[in-house]
Amino acid sequence: MYMRNVMMMGLITVLSVGILWSSEAADQQDRMYGYGLGRPATDLDLQHWNIDVAPTGEGLPPGRGTARQGAAIYATKCASCHGPTGQEGPMDRLVGGAGTLGSQKPVKTIGSYWPYATTLYDYVYRAMPFPAPQSLSSDEVYSVVAWLLYQNGIIAEDTILDVHSLPAIRMPNHNGFVPDPRPDVPKN
Amino acid sequence: MKNSLQKEKRDEPRDEADTEKTALLDRRSLLAGTAGIVSAIVMRSVTRSAEAAMLVAPDDPTRVPGAAPTAYGQRSTYEQSVRVPRSWWGSLTPLQDSHGILTPSALHFERHHNGVPVIDPEHHRLMIHGLVAQPWAFTMDDLKRFPATSRLAFIECSGNSAIEWKAPTGQSVQQTHGLTSTSEWTGVALKTVLQEVGVKPDASWILAEGSDAAAMTRSLPLALLIEEALLCYAQNGEPLRPEQGYPLRLLLPGWEGNTCIKWLRRLKFGTAPFMTREETSQYTDLMSDGTARQFTMLMEAKSVITSPSGGQRVQPGFIDIRGLAWSGRGRIAQVEVSTDGGRSWQQAVLQDPILPKCHTRFCLPWRWNGADVILQSRCLDETGYVQPTRAALVAVRGVNSVYHYNAIQSWKIAADGQVSNVHA
Numbered sequence: 001m002y003m004r005n006v007m008m009m010g011l012i013t014v015l016s017v018g019i020l021w022s023s024e025a026a027d028q029q030d031r032m033y034g035y036g037l038g039r040p041a042t043d044l045d046l047q048h049w050n051i052d053v054a055p056t057g058e059g060l061p062p063g064r065g066t067a068r069q070g071a072a073i074y075a076t077k078c079a080s081c082h083g084p085t086g087q088e089g090p091m092d093r094l095v096g097g098a099g100t101l102g103s104q105k106p107v108k109t110i111g112s113y114w115p116y117a118t119t120l121y122d123y124v125y126r127a128m129p130f131p132a133p134q135s136l137s138s139d140e141v142y143s144v145v146a147w148l149l150y151q152n153g154i155i156a157e158d159t160i161l162d163v164h165s166l167p168a169i170r171m172p173n174h175n176g177f178v179p180d181p182r183p184d185v186p187k188n
Numbered sequence: 189m190k191n192s193l194q195k196e197k198r199d200e201p202r203d204e205a206d207t208e209k210t211a212l213l214d215r216r217s218l219l220a221g222t223a224g225i226v227s228a229i230v231m232r233s234v235t236r237s238a239e240a241a242m243l244v245a246p247d248d249p250t251r252v253p254g255a256a257p258t259a260y261g262q263r264s265t266y267e268q269s270v271r272v273p274r275s276w277w278g279s280l281t282p283l284q285d286s287h288g289i290l291t292p293s294a295l296h297f298e299r300h301h302n303g304v305p306v307i308d309p310e311h312h313r314l315m316i317h318g319l320v321a322q323p324w325a326f327t328m329d330d331l332k333r334f335p336a337t338s339r340l341a342f343i344e345c346s347g348n349s350a351i352e353w354k355a356p357t358g359q360s361v362q363q364t365h366g367l368t369s370t371s372e373w374t375g376v377a378l379k380t381v382l383q384e385v386g387v388k389p390d391a392s393w394i395l396a397e398g399s400d401a402a403a404m405t406r407s408l409p410l411a412l413l414i415e416e417a418l419l420c421y422a423q424n425g426e427p428l429r430p431e432q433g434y435p436l437r438l439l440l441p442g443w444e445g446n447t448c449i450k451w452l453r454r455l456k457f458g459t460a461p462f463m464t465r466e467e468t469s470q471y472t473d474l475m476s477d478g479t480a481r482q483f484t485m486l487m488e489a490k491s492v493i494t495s496p497s498g499g500q501r502v503q504p505g506f507i508d509i510r511g512l513a514w515s516g517r518g519r520i521a522q523v524e525v526s527t528d529g530g531r532s533w534q535q536a537v538l539q540d541p542i543l544p545k546c547h548t549r550f551c552l553p554w555r556w557n558g559a560d561v562i563l564q565s566r567c568l569d570e571t572g573y574v575q576p577t578r579a580a581l582v583a584v585r586g587v588n589s590v591y592h593y594n595a596i597q598s599w600k601i602a603a604d605g606q607v608s609n610v611h612a
Contacts, residue, residue: 102478
């Protein structure tokens with residue numbers, strides 16, 4: 001159902017963006033004499049900004065790491081906010097919570113809730129550590145990600161994470177997400 | 189219903205410090221009267237210190253020259269309404285003090301994920317890449333040269349009222365509903381810029397990224413946003429406030445605030461969602477069966493009585509019940525008010541302007557007889573959607589979904605006039 005919804009969005013997009021594109025193609029003349037604003041961006045322009053990592057693994061940089069290597073980095077750079085084992089806080093709990101999502105007190109963590117392992121790489125590099133985002137090397141990010149996945153029982157302590165192995169990891173809650181069914185509440 | 193705090197301050201006896209301020213004001217007023225012959229330097233320094241102090245009203249303002257013109261206006265020092273900061277992550281708009289539908293820029297709620305960045309507009313760029321004819325970069329000057337467009341729109345954080353799922357928690361409407369605001373937004377239509385760049389036919393999702401320390405990112409379905417998306421550089425007639433994304437933000441009218449990426453630096457076109465942290469582990473709505481709804485972008489219709497509201501104290505007699513209603517699907521068609529906890533409803537007056545995806549002001553003249561009552565408002569939007577009761581909403585969604593709480597709000601007026609938040 002979810003994929004059907006995404007595909008439907010895709011179809012609508014092809015139709016509507018097709019208009020953008022075809023008017024573009026038909027009016028090459030106009031485009032050449034369009035607003036004439038902006039300039040082509042170069043790879044150099046984009047190299048520090050194009051940091052997103054997709055579920056396919058697209059965007060992952062070279063590098064590698066294991067949970068064993070990640071333990072020390074986590075202890076130094078992450079534990080003060082997330083606790084020594086990723087469960088104590090004070091900030092977001094990262095470890096545990098398996099099987100709690102349908103309970104009265106759900107515990108949403110990387111292990112119990114996050115649908116993609118690639119998101120973890122993207123987010124840790126992009127926004128962590130909180131006082132110094134984008135400061136970790138790719139080896140450090142792979143290592144911390146490995147430690148977090150190991151703590152959640154998803155990979156072994158010596159699993160090497162890299163551009164190939166990370167996107168292949170299937171997260172426990174991979175199938176836990178559904179599309180928006182609203183309006184969903186019957187009228188009063 | 190006047191803020192009692194303000195009144196108390198005004199009635200306080202003047203102490204020595206106040207006398208000093210009065211003296212300062214008098215000196216400043218004198219200078220203002222002879223501004224033509226006073227050197228600019230003296231003028232500036234006096235103005236500065238006068239602004240730093242609290243200006244105190246003279247006994248008769250018709251007998252004392254007023255203040256000099258100022259470079260950037262300030263509100264009266266008698267007005268105290270402020271945002272309430274919430275930890276490090278944001279602040280709440282004081283809806284209880286609002287008039288009309290616009291939120292002053294300085295009072296627009298804040299939500300940021302690692303602080304408000306300082307950005308030099310000269311160096312800021314919007315980069316558009318991925319499935320486009322050619323990667324393209326725009327300066328702020330480029331973007332301002334495109335044909336401009338303006339519209340009024342509310343922005344509401346989808347976490348607004350999240351504290352109300354389980355129990356009545358917020359003591360004031362600022363705490364329960366303060367993560368929504370309305371501004372006039374000006375910029376260039378995204379569609380216009382994309383025509384300049386050329387989007388490939390297979391592009392269906394956009395990754396929008398901010399230039400803050402969270403490098404905030406959301407994936408957005410192109411087909412659903414293309415008609416209304418705006419690249420905004422101005423708010424209420426002046427450049428965006430830093431906390432609203434200066435120098436550039438995305439506006440997606442009617443969508444949850446988080447999708448309106450602030451400090452916008454990059455739009456990347458792809459064929460699938462990028463599955464960022466903010467659209468997987470956050471901003472997804474957990475249902476009681478353990479599944480979570482994803483890409484719930486739209487903000488459904490919601491209304492709230494802003495006065496009388498929690499924390500206020502009212503007197504028996506005439507009360508103009510006032511509030512705000514809004515819908516991410518379009519215009520508000522009707523607002524009803526109940527003064528008996530939802531048993532009966534009266535139609536409220538909607539004040540112009542009534543605009544799509546915008547706060548709409550409603551009011552209902554009423555006489556309170558001094559007995560315990562529960563006030564509620566519910567709205568209907570132009571698509572026929574009716575704001576749900578709390579019971580109906582919770583029956584479908586449970587109490588753990590965090591986001592998109594839009595149930596009817598109940599305010600109890602006790603016999604002593606004290607107004608408080610209740611679930612009814």
